[in-house]
Amino acid sequence: MIETGNKRQETRGRSACGAHFSLTLLAFLISLLVFNLPILAATPEKILIEVAQTAEVTSPVIYLGEIARITAPDFFKDELTRIELGKSPRAGRMKQLSGARVTATVNAMGLNDNDITIQVPKRIFVKRTSQELAPSYVEKALGEFLSGFLTKENFKLKAFRVKGLEPYPQGDLSLVFDKRYTPSDNGRLSVHAEVWVDGVKEDRLTVTGRLSQIKPVVVAATRLERGQTITPADVTLRDMDVFGRHPDVITSVDQVSGMVITRTIDKGECVTPDEFKRAPAIEKGAVIKLVAQKNRLSIITLGISKEDGYPGQPVTVQNLTSGKLVRGLVTADGTVEVVF
Structure with missing residues (x-):
């Protein structure tokens, strides 16, 4: 009986040893699988967004890429850069953005909070870049516009004044004057001009002054x-x-x-x-030479002009010899020719 009990005890020991070995093997296999998981599903690279407290923007819309430095893989960086945060202020003006709003907008992309770090101040001050439109530029453009009406005139612009000038967005700036304008007879000038930047109408100006022409x-x-x-x-x-x-x-x-x-x-x-x-060639009442011609016959006598006479025009003359009134043409030398 004692022998038999020893055999049973030995059998139980073998079973426990086998179970322990199986558990050890299972643990090894699990650890091997865990250490190889990064190969199957790698954790994305960390994303860092550092938002500046002050920033200048150029476009009509505020983009995250204009107010923040973004460290991220290219794929995510491109998307983050294009996040819109609202309309930009007017050129040369400033507006405030809420840091909480910026954070919420970024988080709306659905990125894992553990993979992204946002450093943002409570308030962000955003200013839109601008360019100035100098009055001298407007005056020069106006002169070119007016030359289309006064191409042969040596005109000058006096008392020039432009109303409504403001800072304008960066870009290709041009002026378009009202083509319906026509110069007034008294020289007073009042014409409207539209301000365009990159093909977009930004403003409307009024230009006044006085035109003069010295001769x-x-x-x-x-x-x-x-x-x-x-x-x-x-x-x-x-x-x-x-x-x-x-x-x-x-x-x-x-x-x-x-x-x-x-x-x-x-x-x-x-x-x-x-x-x-x-001035008349013959004055009224003057005694003049009267020439009467017919064919080759020419008769010269004197007469009294009954009115002022001008070269090439008819005049009435009284013949001093006969007393009759006749009509003839005044010549340049003051003679009156009568043709029968």
């Missing part, structure tokens, strides 16, 4: 009496602003030499075409 014009060199026949010594040239007055001014002394002034003009006063009439 030498004929003025009285001395007091001119009504009915006086003008000689070159009676008038002179003086620079004056003639914008809008082109039909009303005379720019050459030759235009009035030999003309008769129809009203009294003071010294230095500008003269106009309406104030002159041609």
Whole structure:
């Protein structure tokens, strides 16, 4: 019986040893599997987002990549950079962002909190970059615009003023003036201009001023009496602003030499075409030479002009010999020719 008990005890010992070996083997296999798991499912590289407290942006939308330094794998970095955080302020202006809002927007992407670290201040101050539109730029562009209306005129712009200038976004800036504008006769200028940046209308300006055109014009060199026949010594040239007055001014002394002034003009006063009439070649009541022609026959006699006569125009003359009234054409030398 004692022998038999020993055998049973030996059998039990073998079973316990086998079980222990099996557990050890299982533990080894589990540890082997655990140590090889990173090969099957690697933990993503850590992501670090460092948001600045102050930042400048250029686009109309605030992107995370403009206000933060992002350390992440390229795939995640590209997506994080394009996260929109709201509209940008107006050019040259500033706005505040909540740090909590930035954090919530990033977390909305669904990344594991253990894999991402966000360093963000409580408040972020964002300013949009800008560019200035100098008044000198507007004035130059206006001059080019006006040259389309006044291509042959030597005009000048006075009292220039531009209203509504503000900082504008960065980009290709241009001005578009109102094509419906036409210069006024009095030279006063008021025209609208649109400000465009990269093909987007940003503003509307109002430009005002006064246009002038300086030209030498004929003025009285001395007091001119009504009915006086003008000689070159009676008038002179003086620079004056003639914008809008082109039909009303005379720019050459030759235009009035030999003309008769129809009203009294003071010294230095500008003269106009309406104030002159041609001097007659024959004055009313003057005794003139009257030539009557028929075929090859020519008769010359004297006559009295019944009215002022001008070269190339008909005039009535009384024949001193016969007393009859005849009509003839005035020649340049003051003769009246009658053709039968």
